[in-house]
Amino acid sequence: MTPGPREQLLDKAITHFAREGVRDTSLRGLAPHLGTSQRMLSYHFGSREGLLTAVIDKVVADTTSALRTLFDEHADPFEAGRENWRRAADGARLFGALFFELSSHAMYGKDYARDLGQTVVTRTEEAFAEAYRSRTDEATARVLARLTLAVGNGLLFSTLIDADRAASDAAVEEFITLVRARVESSARQ
Secondary structure (H helix, E strand, O other): OOOOHHHHHHHHHHHHHHHHOOOOOOHHHHHHHHOOOHHHHHHHHOOHHHHHHHHHHHHHHHHHHHHHHHHHHOOOHHHHHHHHHHHHHHHHHHHHHHHHHHHHHHHOOOHHHOOHHHHHHHHHHHHHHHHHHOOOOHHHHHHHHHHHHHHHHHHHHHHHHHOOHHHHHHHHHHHHHHHHHHHHHHHHO
16 A cells, blocks of 8 residues: 555655754755655644654654564564564664654653653553563563663664674673573573
8 A cells, every 4th residue: 555645754754854863954944855845744744843743653653563563473572572673773773863862852851752751662661561471470571671672772872872783782682691581580480
């Protein structure tokens, strides 16, 4: 199914913001880069803030959907997690800076980003918790889900800054070993 005009503009905006950053870009300044007019962006998104809200929603929805699919496709949640890291680290070259830029908007309390905690943290954490629940109790699953999200975000941030993917890959492997041992220990108790 071919995406409609709004979805096409949203995809172009995400790609542009990933390349250039959001900064203080206005709809008027953005429109020529997307091959459209300010009027069409206003029609589809209402405002700059409406566009940024749509960007956040789409990126998070795509990310959590892909994560849930990985957990559905892999019998071993740790293998799914390893594949999730690989995809996230590969995608970070294009989308990582945008993710952290929009995260800083949430930290500064920007209205359009105020739900970022709900959309990014809660939905992603829930996807990890769901995978851990099949191996451990609810309380442990919740703690490990939050820890997994924090470690992944921290390693992505470090990789974007120092470009040492090999060090981050090694850290992920060590993290998987530690969490697997924790889950197995919890299951024995």
